[in-house]
Amino acid sequence: MFRTRVNPSLSSITRNSSRTRTTTTHGQHYQYLQCSKLPTLYFQRSLPRLPIPLLENTCQRFLTATKPLLSATEQAETQSTVESFRQGIGMELHAKLKQHDLDHKHTSYISQPWFDMYLADRAPLPLNYNPLLVMKSDTRKEYQDQVVRATNLVISSLRFWRSLQADLLEPEVYHMNAKKSDNDSYRRWMKVAPKAFATYASYAFKAFPLDMSQYNRLFGTARIPRLGKDELVQSPDSKHILVLRRGHMYAVNVLDSSGYIESPSVILGRLRAVIKLDADREAATVPLGVLTSGQRDQWARTREQFVSNSKNADLLQSEVDAALFCVCLDGEEDGVYDENSQEPLLKHLLAGKATNRWFDKSISLLISADGTTAINFEHSWGDGVAVLRYFNELYKDTLKQPFVSTETAHTPAEGDLANVRPINFEIDDATRSAVQEAYNKNASIVDSLDMNVLKYPHINKPTCKQFGLSPDSFIQLAFQLAYRQAFNGYVGTYESCSTSAFRHGRTETMRPCTTATQAFCEAVLQPERSKPSAGELRAMIDQCSKVHGQLTKEAAMGQGFDRHLFALRHTAQKEGLPVPEIYETEAYRRINNNIISTSTLGSDALLAGSFGPVVRDGFGIGYSIQNDFAGAIVTTYKNQADGKVFIDSLSSAFDKICSVIQQSRSGSSKQ
Template identity: 85%
Template structure:
């Protein structure tokens, strides 16, 4: 939905060393200098609506129908009706009243933060997603320390633009050629701020909430017993650099807050590599603890900071860092087109020795320059991270400030700007690190990952046959599961509600009666199978239903977040949890066996996350110009990932065959007429 357009015209790039820059000049210090202030639309964004209780109940019943027998669905209808006429009405009224008292935000924002921060599960695999960036095909910019320097500079340019209100406002343009123009910006400039969003709607341009952006940098999740907290240090001038488990605080902004020159930042990273080469890998890699169960990490941290030196270093150098850069060693793996799984598993969760999963953003740079982002999820969602990810890719491609030929400014011995973080470890911490390493290693070893790249289905074929790409992919997931495991399960697709102030996400339920009917029909024996034309009509119905559900979710008219908020209201008010939440239907639909996420980005090489339930499938997918791709994660002995991915390929084959056959039949009929 939020697709970046990356300008691939690179002809103006110098093929020699770094660009000539005036380091304090606007061109170097800022990624963008928007005519409209970054938060120009924020004040006028509409509030996230609370759906009508009756609509939520109807949508819930429709969503659970394909998962239930007629008898089960009948019983569920009775419980839902009792809820709608009874306690549901009371909770809905209380939620509406609470929302009216907090007009500065959305009804879901705080409960959603609380949900994330109170969960005690480890961050890797359970929450932190992975985005892998396409590599730079020019060797002089792909080398590890060069790539790291350029992504650091571009990140800082993004951050400084955001802080200075110069980053372009996030706007979804229905027709970018008509609205993403200088004329549009001139009209918006004269629109009163209180109505700017509605003026933008006239151009079919939809401003998005940007309240999460200020937590992109300088933010850390701090483990606490029962519920974590987020801390921010937006005025920091250093980043955290990790190498073989060692940690370094590296200044990247000068005392006035300006980005240091490219040669200086390059020199400081090289100083880190030099320091690291002079010692063994960290004997006690503290970062492993950030992969722990959250209460365990909270206890370990509480003990660790009893030492005042550790407390000061942890707070000032680690928690306060703008972001984390993990420079991985050769033994951690490099990208192999023919065998991507080992590196992707390492980047997603890995051994955790060279990670600090609590940072809002971690840039992972492999020995071959492969670059990825692993991000902590509680502070924000994909819209903000994807914008940053796309801008980073575009800027490093169009304006890399250093290359392998750049002469760096030496920083060896400059311990004011390159500070090794040397903690003092007691036996309790050493033991905690060992235990955390063993637990994380066992979890990662239990993870399976399978990839599918299907060339017969891509953007061009979807356009050629008038198909909705996302709907077709989601239908394929349903068919794949039905073929492999003979049933239908709770399925999850995330949809952003960032068109509203402090919107987060809404759940779209892609397992529908329409997808079930198609799956049953296409799997019938040949003698009783509907014709290709009839099957194509069923595919079109699936797409129509899917499109309607997506539209409802994006407009804040789903049912999941409303039911979640009603349950939270009961807890806040000290009321009993309604029977609805104890039904098999509610439990079944929220046991997300199939959990999916897609990111539309020309910058993306791969995206992945762990299963959200032990016996589930975590599916990161995308449709590119050349292929449809999926990365499926499962836990061994819990779910059969290989069986699912093989079934998915078969599902693609079946659906493509129907589309082509129905198209041929339709063309033949037209010719005969």
């Protein structure tokens, strides 16, 4: 998963609007979500290139990061191995990487190897790669109805897409102080800045343009399984979406022959036609979407056999792969959202039975029977910045003033097989058997998944501000303390940080398990008689925050060590050289065995976010600090790691840290 903060604020949304928009369907107001004064890719040319860190800095950062995971003897051995690497083969590989980077100035040194890493992995997409983002619901019943919400989401998605295609979507810019820079004055200044230097002109406003190269893959993109390594295919000129209902697939036209978005009543009518068509059929006995949940080579072999039938090949390519995006309309039997028991629906949306999914699409909108909406996305093509921007814009647009409600008259589409097309494949026994096998394997994996949710009410954004705490460093410290007191140790911990401030940047790893967090955990768990004072413990918390902030800054500026080491090993493999000894060390193994894998998203639109553990005995932790609570959703595999023990320990860790803060404040106020 990923960690990112994006600019669009949702706090200004008008929530009391109860009327749907009336609009001219070919008018600019309907066809485009935004009409930016600055072209969408205005800053792309002037974005700085992702730097390659100095080799000595990478080596030192690696040693520092692995120290909490190693014994003194192991540290000494690692130091020796790293020093040999730095003075020997590491220098040669670093020079080759630098030269390759110079020869490919249009991109970043990590971009292609990172794509290759994703596409070559043979693990199933659900749980291993595809993350889940659940959107907050609309509190107005007339807009929360499943088909109504689906229609509004489809329209807003298309408005986003058309704005992007027309270069009218606002450029993605992170504003340090939105009040001072996210305004017309800033845009006027940017408009007269030479394109070659626009990014640097923006820096003067403390506004940081972000890479948008991934956005063109948001729509019309599919991951195609191939033996050994998958490929991404794009169909940007498509005019239909893929709709799934009870395992059946439908191609639904949403753009007219000229590429304009169809009217709201037409799209509403076509989605209602899908529901009516499906009501007259039994649920799919061979739900092909299950195949996308499988091991990639197995799916590749099945697909190759399946498309040997020319009808299947044509339908799969033209109707499924080429769809702009996927809409999954789930039934009552799939569950609805329950605030007091979130786990069943979250588990279903994250992976579930896979009978009503096509995990290979870049974006899938999942809409439950009660209108609960989520996005499940294929991860190889891009990271959180693009998806979260889309997610936020969708929420804002559908909430601000939606186009249809339960009162909207629709244009009937029953029998309109040109625009609402059931996709009827020819299923043979081999495909039937492959679907059943994939279903059984996925069901076994999903059944082994455990999910635990914590909402901690005593910590939130206002309290963090009041106590002078970094929310992210606070919650990451709590993860370390929770693991230490529950399982008596320290393990490889992963926090993703976006490097999208650079051209073709992807992510860098931030390592939250530090000697500072280790020192605090050991101190706070001491018996009362030997425990440091509250003031001393608070000073240790502040030191943890300082170190965490520095590591985050380094990662965001492309100065971590994980991607550099990854690229150096990739260079060795590409050049046919032996893998250097550093990659065989216990230190490298432990820090990359990410027992604790974490991801957070800063968004007022987000109800929940989740992903699977990245190792069998690990914890996948989606977390956030909201305005009224701190929350975490922890996934584990049963009999591999105990999520319930971790969640209980996390609550205790929050209590301990809060107690230290309160006692230290109380002590300082008495002095």
